Amino acid sequence: MELRHLRYFVAVAEELHFTRAAERLHIGQPPLSQQIQMLEEEVGARLLDRSRRWVRLTEAGKLFLDDARRILALAADAAETARLAERGAVGRLRIGFTSSTPLTEVFNKAVNAYRRQFPAVTLNFTEMSTLRQIDALRDRSIDLGFIRPPEFELPPDIAVQSLRHDPLVLVMPVNHPLVRRRAVAIAELAEFAFVTFRADAGTGVQVLVQRLCREAGFEPKIAMQAGEGSTLIGLVAAGCGIAILPESFTGLRVKGVSYRPLSDANAVTRLLLARRHGEQLALIDNFFTLALQAVAPVG
Secondary structure, X not given: OOHHHHHHHHHHHHHOOHHHHHHHHOOOHHHHHXXXXXXXXXXXXXXXXXXXXXXXXXXXXXXXXXXXXXXXXXXXXXXXXXXXXXXXXXXXXEEEEOOOHHHXXXXXXXXXXXXXXXXXXXXXXXXXXXXXXXXXXXXXXXXXXXXXXXXXXXXXXXXXXXXXXXEEEEEEEOOOOOOOOOOEOHXXXXXXXXXXXXXXXXXXXXXXXHHHHXXXXXXXXXXXXXXXXXXXXXXXXXXXXXXXXXHHHHHOOOOOEEEEEEOOOOOEEEEEEEEEOOOOOXXXXXXXXXXXXXXOOOO
């Protein structure tokens, strides 16, 4: 059964006149009558009663008309959905992010702009470490990831776009000896105990901090470890040690904690937007475009 046969039948059923229906459909009246006969043969029921002067729907025709209209409406909806999907205006986008990402302006601006422009797209967010996001991109369980640079070369099938540079900051208790300083050098932290990410946390920040400490001439003394940045800040507030975290964490105001910039020029990380290399999907391209617009200078 072809959709055009349903359209022909609906036109005749609504006009109850073959000539007017043929004019409406821009076809000849004899071909229209032939197509309706073919439809009735395929359905196995008489749908129309006709004479020289009138056309009427049979009981079967009345019921068939309702279904025919529904089928045509569904077909039209399906076509529109396909067109929207081709433009990336409908669907589901799965996005990973590190724990500090929602504290950045670029994340908030990009997500808000995307929701405004593509309200029919469902956004699924999952908080996960950088290393887990890379694995998730490769096994296709997420489509995009807000990551920090890992301390190794990215796999060739992962492409990234740098969104912002994020200086590292010292996180210390408010009664710490260095709290009166406007900025602190990493070399000055050698004597203090650190609270750090666990090795299995999957974050590149901890490896970066260890490297910076070694470059400053010391091995950091690890007092405690945790899996989340917010937990590290809480441990600092409890007097368990100091921490080094991306500047975006300063958005978490915890009583008993002070943040200070690090004076070392290389004490910086970046926020990257990662995707699968070579994948061209409007759904993903649209988010990438808006994320880049979110970091573009104004004016």
